[in-house]
Amino acid sequence: MRFPLCLVALVALSACSPSIPDSGAPNTGTGVGFGSYDEYLAQQRAREAALAGNALPPAGAVSDEAPADGSITTVRTGGMPAASPSEQLAADATAALTQTSTGSDDGVVHASPSNPAPVTVTTATGISDENDFNAVGNARSIESDAALIERNRAQYQVVQPTALPSRSGATGPNIVKYALATKHPVGTQIYTRVGINKQAKFQRNCAKYPSPDKAQIDFLAQGGPKRDKLGLDPDGDGYACNWDPRPFRAAVGG
16 A cells, blocks of 8 residues: 555655756747747847947047046047047147247357347436446545545544433332332231221222332332321332332342
């Protein structure tokens, strides 16, 4: 029983498997997966005929189609690429130089003592006497220059230095002298100050002066630094409205 059953199974499997074409079989008009071979040959002959119908462009022809990158390519006669822009420029320059050297009648001028002097170009008004050597040479001489030097020496005067005038003191207190006479830094209390609202009075009165120097002069003129009638020195350091004596000390000290 087993053998007949196996035989039946093999027959069933062979009936279900697809037929494989024989690639080595003679041409029957059907290709492997490409349809009719005769149709393929007909299409190939039609394509060759279409290509043969368009004549090739003559040598040296330039295509009307521009490349995608915008460049321009020319073709020489015989199908060779045309010269690049740099090669064309070099060729044009060489031709221009050759034409200039062969077409000029003057030739190249070489430096030589025998060459004629250059032509002086002057304007309609000419040049001034100061720039004209001939005019200066005719108007001046060694003797006249010597006389002019002697006259200048006779008029030369030496001014002797004199002492500076002393200050009379009528212009007010001398803040430079006061700055050099003090040694303590700004903010160090030296004098006693009493009163209420000293800071408010200080800000209000100091705002009336255009500079701390003016405030210091007025402060000293009103009895400072020991007394502060105007309230310009609330911390008692002897300097009104944040006046600073250090620049004056630095100037004297060099």
